[in-house]
């Protein structure tokens with residue numbers, strides 16, 4: 001750090017305190033947008049060089065960028081927004097981070113304390129509005145309490161189950177002088193348990209010895225727990241030989257090239273993964289939460305299994321699916337204990353049972369559920385992703401996505417070898433997430449390849465961030481699978497609503513090449529499968545942001561698919577007749 | 591599978607009760623919270639946002655130096671829902687402790703209510719007589735009205751209200767339930 005940081009304690013203005021607290025937390029990058037209620041903070045940001053401020057083009061972009069930064073680094077992301085509209089624009093991003101357990105700290109300006117409640121210009125009840133979409137939030141009314149609150153905010157965002165927090169700072173609190181005591185001043189009370197219960201861990205180790213059809217079902221919690229958790233998970237999978245599947249959020253914790261890897265499970269998960277979940281006799285859920293996209297019909301979910309559930313959040317246990325062996329704790333801690341307990345008991349498994357189980361899984365695998373009918377006339381979206389995978393998989397690569405069919409295809413056809421390399425909006429399904437997230441990832445990893453796999457409709461939702469990408473020379477690649485449709489909506493309308501395609505067309509689309517050029521970036525269009533490899537290489541070779549308009553088959557559906565209200569073993573496969581596949585009852589589900 | 595005795599959840603993060611029953615139960619929870627702005631909104635927002643029932647909720651600061659408040663909450667739901675409610679309450683950052691008084695042992699539950707009863711002649715005499723039986727105090731009186739103060743279980747207050755209604759009950763205020771565990775020990 002530079003000379004400015006020598007003195008961390010003492011008297012200072014609230015605005016200075018904000019910058020100092022960020023420094024003391026080791027923050028190097030913040031994403032934000034100025035306005036009247038945060039001018040004092042921006043004045044302080046102007047007068048220092050330790051913290052880079054990235055000027056986004058919309059506050060929603062700042063929050064998603066902070067999420068991308070956080071998810072790809074394991075550190076909390078930070079964003080600054082002004083009062084009123086600045087804060088309300090942050091709401092979608094906060095909710096997104098809450099549902100996906102992403103640690104971010106958002107600082108919002110507020111009207112001066114003496115004007116709160118008077119419907120002042122750009123006044124909004126920010127802590128009221130964001131209470132249900134943050135893990136916790138604070139309105140700071142005294143400058144003396146600002147420093148400790150900021151440090152508490154970082155602590156709460158990152159400890160236990162991570163999540164978004166917001167600190168609302170009235171303008172007079174930023175101007176006033178108060179005392180700042182450094183990082184140690186936060187109250188230390190918030191301390192969720194990290195160590196699992198030994199008896200429960202022992203019970204799980206015992207169950208692992210006799211299981212004939214076991215499966216690891218892992219989620220984003222493994223990645224949130226840190227690199228050690230992924231390493232331990234790999235050790236455990238290797239040592240036991242149990243097959244492993246993962247949710248959308250957990251991809252990369254176990255390598256896609258690993259021998260035991262079944263692929264993603266859930267609504268658009270792989271046949272072998274879902275069938276194995278349905279047929280297993282021991283399910284070991286690690287850092288996942290039995291989301292409805294995962295379970296399908298609850299009463300038919302994995303009917304014959306004993307379930308163990310490792311999670312740091314007690315409210316995740318028995319929330320939707322009853323658990324036989326609940327273990328509350330941090331994934332890395334618990335996996336270490338579990339490996340220890342199982343090893344101490346002699347590292348036993350039912351080899352004969354496992355061999356039969358593996359044979360069964362191989363049979364399911366042989367179905368080749370991701371097979372699709374390729375074309376030499378039109379680019380199939382699956383083919384585009386297969387080529388993208390082939391041409392980038394050996395690079396230092398980070399992938400973000402938007403939301404829709406392209407997102408599911410990306411999860412199916414791209415392989416992730418390491419954690420923190422895959423950023424997607426899972427819980428909230430936020431169209432417009434991927435582009436700003438790619439900006440945040442590229443800020444954190446300036447020399448890496450960052451690709452946003454997008455749908456044209458989602459991408460338009462936060463396309464203003466082209467300005468940010470160009471301004472900061474961020475070579476983010478916007479790989480748009482352009483089907484000129486709200487493809488996922490169209491697919492549901494085809495399967496559920498009698499092919500009545502209500503409002504699911506992307507009409508009046510921009511010329512993406514010209515759009516890129518208008519922002520001072522590069523645009524590439526590709527419509528012929530024969531040109532695809534060269535076009536992708538051109539994108540990769542360009543040192544700067546690129547919009548890649550990949551015109552793909554417009555009516556492709558994403559399979560496999562477990563329709564809402566169906567069980568894991570009732571998957572629809574590609575090419576099969578889908579008529580009447582979804583009963584009226586399923587149509588009310590989302 | 592776990593072989594841990596069913597019963598109290600207060601000293602274990604685990605859910606030790608069977609959560610499989612579909613029968614709705616009524617539970618009284620004691621929630622110890624930091625008395626900071628918005629904490630009640632967080633608790634109430636949790637119940638409304640997740641669709642849980644609140645039958646009664648009372649709150650007051652019980653430790654003025656430590657700024658701690660005690661929320662007494664009566665709720666109902668299946669065992670699974672009750673366990674979720676407790677876990678969700680426990681996630682709120684300023685919540686220090688969540689106690690399910692209903693599973694932790696015997697409790698005393700009390701509610702205070704004020705009744706305004708208006709009437710003359712026979713009705714007035716009968717109201718006074720019943721108030722005496724219910725150990726209600728007269729805290730205000732005019733020639734044509736009484737205000738009774740009564741303390742008891744919610745059921746006792748319901749019963750008193752049923753009796754007072756035909757005798758001229760015109761206004762009623764209730765505090766909601768406050769509850770403590772019986773016996774010499776404190777678990778909170």
Ligand SMILES: Cc1ncc(C[n+]2csc(CCOP(=O)(O)OP(=O)(O)O)c2C)c(N)n1
Pocket residue numbers: 402403404405406407429430431432454455456457458459481483485486487488489
């Ligand atoms: C903000 C938001 N609005 C609406 C939706 C509902 N939705 C889910 S997918 C989808 C279509 C996405 O279209 P596109 O980005 O082109 O992706 P595709 O499915 O065509 O690959 C819509 C509208 C959503 N997820 N997020």
Ligand SMILES: [Mg+2]
Pocket residue numbers: 404455456457481482483484485486487
């Ligand atoms: Mg589309």
